Amino acid sequence: MSAPLPHFDGELLLRGDAGFDDAAVDRIFNRRLPDRTPAAVLRVASEGDIVGGVRLARERGWQVAVRSGGHSWAQWSLREDALVLDLGGFKEMSYDPGTQVVTATPSVKGGVELAPYLASRGRFFPGGHCPTVGIGGFLLQGGQGWNARGWGWAAEYVTAVDVVTAEGELVRADAEHHGDLYWAARGAGPGFPGVVTRFHLRTLPHPRHLAHTVQGFALSDFDEVMTWLHTLHGSVVDTVEIVALTKTEPGLGDEPVLLVTAVAMVDDAHEADRALAPFRTNPALERALFVVDNEPTTFDDERQGQLAANPEGHRWAVDNAWISGTPEDVVAATRRVYTTLPNAKSFTIWFSMAPLRELPDMAFSLQSEIYLASYVLWEDENEDARHQEWLAAAMADLQPVTVGQYLGDSDLARRQLRFVSDASWERLRKIIAVRDPDGLFVGYLAGPRGATNANHWQA
Ligand SMILES: Cc1cc2nc3c(=O)[nH]c(=O)nc-3n(C[C@H](O)[C@H](O)[C@H](O)COP(=O)(O)OP(=O)(O)OC[C@H]3O[C@@H](n4cnc5c(N)ncnc54)[C@H](O)[C@@H]3O)c2cc1C
Structure with missing residues (x-):
């Protein structure tokens, strides 16, 4: 017989309890919910609850999964037969x-x-x-x-x-x-x-002053604009965030467009003007569908834009790659993922990390000058297969220029790529083996062989 359940400041729900089904999934952002049922959910209300939850899991022979913001695309916090520690009610x-x-x-x-x-x-x-x-x-x-x-x-x-x-x-x-x-x-x-x-x-x-430049182009300008951006971005001052993306833009018709966006996070308008000046060298500028040049913006406005692009209540398939190669190779390999989006809500981003900064000694250890991520969202479950197939094919095109991936936009159960350096991977596995020898924590969700930290076509 199991020992009596300990006291928690929050609420413990066991499989079969009223409210359990909701508690298992209600804070998960991606509503393409997988068929995995945890053993129990602890709605944590204090630090003590986390200690108590881990000890209870040990006692009961459950693994432990953790949910903080619930935004993992691959729903890593929803694990079969585990105790989910849902930290949503513990905010300080x-x-x-x-x-x-x-x-x-x-x-x-x-x-x-x-x-x-x-x-x-x-x-x-x-x-x-x-x-x-x-x-x-x-x-x-x-x-x-x-x-x-x-x-x-x-x-x-x-x-x-x-x-x-x-x-x-x-x-x-x-x-x-x-x-x-x-x-x-x-x-x-x-x-x-x-x-x-x-x-x-x-x-x-x-930051005291934010200003942005946004240039919109028809997809027929994709090759020219992206080749130019590829050669430019590493020389732009490091106070500017540079993102190019394709998406369907309200007011610009039903076809996706290419947006080159640059946000300067600086001290004043003059500094912003200098920082954003390189974007005026875009060779396709005279064909731009619209141009916003060095206009003041705010983090609140930028975040509102993010909320609009990432609506709640949708089914999502997301994938990403660290890209490296000549402009010609990169443009050719990325054409499908940018120019053939499967519906009007989806978008693909190109995020500059150039010039690459040296990283401190930490597990995160793999990046390249260009981060590419594709976000496919829809509502009808009958569309699941079509959208996932499109994403898989578009990402496969990228293999010749793919170095690895960022865990944040990944789903290792569908596609395994490197996410840390080989040295970090070795060190990480040793740390996990010492700190969690019994596999109490659920760890990477990556199919029967676990995470490989290898690009699947090279493994
Ligand atoms: C709309 C949207 C926009 C995004 N934008 C960005 C972005 O701009 N930049 C970026 O880098 N990423 C971004 N992401 C990806 C996001 O950072 C990851 O999905 C991240 O895991 C979400 O964290 P979370 O706590 O909300 O998720 P959760 O689903 O709660 O957590 C994900 C996993 O992280 C681990 N974990 C979380 N908390 C703990 C903890 N306290 N202790 C131990 N393990 C824990 C667990 O394994 C957990 O299952 C975005 C995701 C979405 C859905």
Whole structure:
């Protein structure tokens, strides 16, 4: 007979309890829900609940899965027969003006919660573009936040993490203590062998002036514009975020268009003008469908745009690749994924990381100058197969120029690619083996052989 259930500040729901079915999936963003049923869901209300939840799982022989913001595309928090620790009701933030470090629990949303909290203190943290992404999964994977090409990966701002280990002990991991967990917490993603209860994050001064340039083109200009952008982007100052994307744009007809966007995050309008000037050299500019040149914008406006592009209540298939190659090779390999989108809501982005910054010693260790991600969204479940097939074919075209992938937009159960360097992978596997020898934490969701950290066509 099992021991009686311990007291929790939050609510524990076992399979079969009223409300369990909802609790298993209600905070999951991607509504193309998989057929996986957890053993129990603990709606965590305190740090003590996380400790208690991990200990209960050990006792019951359950594995532990964690949900912070619920934005994993591949629904990594929904795992068969596991205890889901849903941290959605455990939200705390505090800021220390002396150290300029903010401490936040993992379910805090980077844009709608952390950003205004910091802005009211004159501070900034490069959270995810879509403002509802939880900082938990985002930071563990590396975190490609605002102006990652200049400000770096969000995980580089983590000064410490509080972690509940597989033994159910709460520890603080930083550069001096539990260095293995501190290293792994910055890039291991869902392979992290512990539950993070709090992140301690360095902050930046809030940028004083934001301005953007947006140029719209017909897809017939794709080759010329993208070849030009490929040769330009590494020379643009690092205060500018550069994204090119194809999408159907309201007011510009039913066909997708190519948008070249650049946001300068600087001190004043003059600096923005200088930073955005290189975009006026676009050789196709006179054929642009519209041009917005160095107009002031705000993070609030930019985030509203992200919310509109990423609506709730949809079914999603998402994939990505780190790209490297000559402009000719890259343009040829990426043509299908940009120019044949399968419906009017979907979009494909090209995100500049050039020139590549050197990374600190952390698990996140694989990137290239160009990040490509394709986001396919729809509502009708009868369209699942068509959309997934389109995405698989378009991503297959990219293989000749693909270096690896970013965990944040990946689904390892459908397609395995490298996500960390070989040295990091070896180190990570040793850390996981030492910290979680019994496999208490569910780890990577990647099919029967587990994660391989290899590009599937090379493995
Ligand atoms: C609309 C949208 C926009 C996005 N935009 C960006 C973007 O701009 N930049 C970017 O980098 N990514 C972006 N992503 C990807 C996103 O960062 C990842 O999906 C991330 O995992 C989401 O974190 P979460 O906490 O919301 O997700 P969850 O689904 O709650 O967590 C994902 C997984 O991370 C692990 N995890 C989470 N919290 C913890 C914890 N406390 N302890 C241990 N393990 C934990 C678990 O394995 C968990 O299953 C976006 C995703 C969506 C849906």
